[in-house]
Amino acid sequence: MKTIFRNENGAKEVYIQAYDRTLQEWDVPVESTYLDTSFGKTHILISGPADAEPLILFHGFGFSSTMWIENVKPLSKYYRTFAVDFIGDINKSEAIRQITSKEECASWFREILSGLGIERAHVAGLSYGGFISLVLAVYAPQLINKMVVMCPAASFQPQSKKFLIKCLLAGIFPTTKRLNNLMNDMIGKGNQVNEILKDQFITGMQNALPTNKLFPSYMKDDELRAIQCPILLLIGDQDIQYDPQKAIARAKHLVPLIQTKLIADTGHGLAMERPKTINALMITFFKTTANQKYGAV
Template sequence: MIGRFKSARSEERYFAAYDEIAARWPVPVQDLDVGTRYGPTRVRVSGAAGPPIVLLSGVMGTSLSWYPHVAELAARHRVFAVDTLGEPGRSRQTRPMPTGEHCAEWLADVLDGLGPGKFLLAGVSRGAWLALTLAAHAPGRIAGVVAFEPPGFAPIGRRFLWWSVREVATWFDPRPRAAVRRALRPLLFGGLRFRAHHPPQYLLTDDQLRAVSVPVRLILGERSVIHSAREVEQRVKALNPLFDVEIVPRATHALPLQQPELVTARILTANRVPPAAAPPGPSPRSTPRENPSSG
């Protein structure tokens, strides 16, 4: 099935919030609709040159969740922030993606639409799972992966559900340290009116982890509720020498919100493709769209 909003009014309110946040994008931006076999995918492009980075958000995060990071990243890189197909956002799904392999095909189509060369993939939570899924199935267009708190290493149970309830409560925190939450809050709550149809986030098998042939950096929260960080570290290091693991003390699954500076720094210091391999610009499959936040 294909995700959709519960009502036209819900969709209208969501995109009003989306456009308001998009206007705060801190650097010049061009919006592209990249053609894929599963529907056009919205990508926000910033940065004039430099090795290319594709940013993949967590559930309901959209490309806009990267606005605290994009200014520093775009100063050194060509940055492509993606609205994940099948979730609320400006991408428009036209065909179901019932399995992880279909998700990998979609993401491969996005990379093909962005131009030649190899891309560093940086993902948060489900976005990190998508990056690892593509790396396991078709790593040819990938220079490396930076994965923050990816699922796929242990079943997600009630502990995560209870943690999620408590985490949502923090989005009402009025204190200055919650500025990012306040900015993105209308998008999060508006996204709750979207009926998403995600494929199961399957557990990554040993064979899949062995098949990854590009450098991968896993950044895990010491207090994560979706897996044991130490067990993940031991497993991937035993299976594949290309995996590097960092466990962030006291961090939870909300690590990107708790330590946004760390997220930016780890992406900047990850394995990069040479500047000559960076895509020169959108391919003919990508259709530029005017955006009021450009400039």
Template sequence: MSTTVQKTPAPIYKSEAGAEAIARRYREVLADWPIPAEQLHIPTREGETFVLASGPADAPPLVLLHGSGANSSTWRGDIAAWSRDFRTYSVDLVGEPGGSAPVRPKLNSDAVALWLDDVLAGLGISRTAVVGMSLGGWTALDYAVRRPDRITRLALLCPGGVGKQRYGWILKEILPRLLGRHDIRRSAQTVTGLDAADLGPVLDDIALTFTHFNPRTERLPRVTDAQLAALPMPVLTLVGDRDVMLDSTETARRITTFVPNATVEVLPGVGHAILGHTDTILTFLRTTTTP
């Protein structure tokens, strides 16, 4: 007789103390949030999901999806501007170091879309604009492919699932680690491409997170050319030409070639983290599409 062994999901944190250190820092960020925000806890099939809601209650909805190893603090520099015109919902992805459940729905299935169905239902949203970064960009794109009638406009910042994933940067980090000279802040700078002089506090937060957090390791499923071609909504895509994690050239080419209503910008000298483009994204979100 064969026996099925139930596998317990690996913990997303390296220790309870590390989880508390990340949570403590997040509480500090939320206490210093630049505008008034409601802290919502939405029940879903994947567990509780934490959402920050800001802006006029009767304004059009805008859902924000951050990247891997992050939380809604990603949007600190954007939220005040975007919340003047939109009811913004900053969603903490499940399985990431935020306020949502520490579970990870399978990426190569409809599980993430079903989770987002529950989030939107809990918020009372039938159709919405979405901004997604990196893993959040993949999540937004996956949802747009599966639920095209529910997305009005889609802004993708260094999205996964389009250009090939790159792994060369990992090899460059292995040797220092083996020699006991691993500097996690320097690694964070390598991956994000952020300027330590101007964005040192952001790098400090990233270093704190990845000292204690176990990121996802599976390859992101890629959308097909046909799926891109079937997207009916306007799509803005921003990628950095120095992204070490994703092939930005391929991302730009595929979206430009296949998405019917696409605007693509390749940002010179920019790495994987795309910050400070608040006005560009807001202009796109404000634009009314003529039927």
């Protein structure tokens, strides 16, 4: 199968070095492991107490599991965290075939949980990882307890053409200036993202190209109505991919057990921009008892 790396002249090595530099700043003990699946080797970063509730983390498109660098320490106090490198994206996973449908994504997830010995887990995802999380809520509901979805790619609203063009140009012409501009456009005004993580993203985009075949899409009403797990939806009020208010309104209208919150002065990179706020919201939500009333926050 075609590799994600743009050339055979050291591109993979350069990227792995950047990934590992970020991982050196992981502020808790971490186990780096691979699970064999029918789609290839899936790389996972594991932290937290072995006997704690499992929490699966899905990263944004073009990033990797190191995206959770500002979140893993507080989350790992309460949960056994499994930050999964989505197969086909720019990370350490090694695909032998691509996930091409929502059903295949659910199958891949089942294989991961089976390999980890997990029956059910909490799930959280940002951007593309938020879209993947919602897909799993529809197509693998028996495996999920509760879910936090942050600025999900498409899902509740179509992504704007302007946003898509910016992302496409950054992939085709990945100059440092263009990638920095893309990152600056995605985060809220005046906000900062971990510089080592930012450098990893730029290095990744310049040395690799995602081969994902499951693209973010506008989810059907029937899909969203079918979601039965409790969900916390968080969207930054400066998210540029779509109108945040319209996304929240549709989610509240269609998803049964949902809480929503618009995060002030924040863009598309919620967990990276406002880690303290997001960490607190996630932990509080996951600790909420099942019999409490769900609704808008």
